[in-house]
Amino acid sequence: MPALSNTIRPTVWIGCLACYNAGRLVGEWYDADTADLVTPEDLHGRPTQHEELWVMDHEDFCGALEGECSPSEAAEIAEALSELTHDEAAAFSVWVREWGESDDRSGWVDRFRSEYRGFHQSEGHFAQDWAEDTCESEDKARMTTWPFNAIDWDYAAAELFSGGFQSEEVSGGIHVFCPR
Template sequence: MKTFNPATDTITPRAWVGCLACYNDGELVGHWYDAIDAANVLPVDLHGVPTDHEELWVMDHEFLPTIPGNPEMDPLTATAWAEAIEAISPHWRAAYLAWIEDQWISTPSEAPGRDEFFGFFAGEYANFTDYADGIVCDTGMLIGVPEEFIQYFDLERYAADLALDYTVIDTADYNVWVFANH
């Protein structure tokens, strides 16, 4: 999978669609396409002339989930993955992909839709303790608690306990994405 730089890159799922008959004969014939278009690629698109080679296969891809043990897929699956990914706002697509791979979701039909994803995606933070601190502040958990007791509140321990209810995935830029476990 291509390395993603969130500061400069936009996630656009891409697929290298190749001719399976040519591959089986020891020849690589194919091209890169936006994955959203992979299902529409025809053998003539790859060969440039009509051919009796009918089966196409996605032999490589960028910004599509990598299924453990099987990085390849058919063009229809690549397009279905691209549709699911492109339903997510571009800023959060890397988090969406990371969560799909972390949860071992193997088919686009199992992938959460936009609303479902944002139902359990809590956001990006410098670390999980920052997320826990936000909960303490946002809920007013310590409002009205006498100062002599607040000094004994251990945010790190609270965060460690809270983390049991979340999935935390490191980002490429040393932050974390936080997901509620439903």
């Protein structure tokens, strides 16, 4: 299992369900990427007859985890998140909130990466960047001359964003997505 990047370190509070059901709160915080390796003996610090552990709280999952879950599910999500950079994590949180499907998280990171088009100052700036990135190499040199320098990029953006692109405004700009 890959080590989590130094920018995204989800943690989980794993508790013993037998203790919880008996009215005692026994648990500990762990790095989420190793949650599936925690045993009841680790949690209690000694051999025990208790068998079931549960993630009762969590932090830094970028919206990919809501509520409680099993330690193995938390580890699986943390492993997927370890592939994201810090900048991607902010956009991923937006993507999860808008387009994430809570019933199937297995391909979220790959799907996010295929749909994410980056952080931009505005929809107009995105339209201009997209035009420059997708034009033929011989046209790129002409992008600074007429008619390219006379294009109303905000109008062009309105066309693009009516055809599938979507933006989510955040502090300082927008995240752009092209969801399926």
